[in-house]
Amino acid sequence: AQRVTQPEKLLSVFKGAPVELKCNYSYSGSPELFWYVQYSRQRLQLLLRHISRESIKGFTADLNKGETSFHLKKPFAQEEDSAMYYCALFSRGKLIFGQGTTLQVKP
């Protein structure tokens, strides 16, 4: 079955520290993966998708098919990065989300 796992409920780092939000998936075939972000009191919005290989707000994510991972990384965290982050897999017409990770960036 298709599944997305985000093992960390909360990740707390200091400003300027590197960030890595983990995401693992199970899927047979070529996955289509996304990262969504939800800032406090705002709607869920697309951060990036693996197919476009872009970098948004300094975040990048590389698809590793061998490890079935799509970890989200940023070299230097900013306080405004504090939010809930969701990894998602698109499969058969629907988007399957992980449990989400709250990123807390401390000053």
Add this chain to the structure above:
Amino acid sequence: DGGITQSPKYLFRKEGQNVTLSCEQNLNHDAMYWYRQDPGQGLRLIYYSQIVNDFQKGDIAEGYSVSREKKESFPLTVTSAQKNPTAFYLCASMREGRLIGNTIYFGEGSWLTVV
């Protein structure tokens, strides 16, 4: 703005009553979705519809019902059979694109509280 409107934003319901959450989009998207968001459980899919007059159950469809009579509208009814309906509900719609992949847009959500 995202072009997806959910209403009401906050809703209180007495136990035993059905309630309908509205979701309207003007993005001309074919597919629409309803998710439920609970702390520590992420977003779970309730129902989805890929085309007008057709919809499928998601992972947690029990106690919910939907309709898709118009392309732009996908209302969700939370019935009295739903045992734990207090939650944050998110509606989404999707644009498909072969070159850039699929993109899903979300509404602002509706808070439902059963009292």
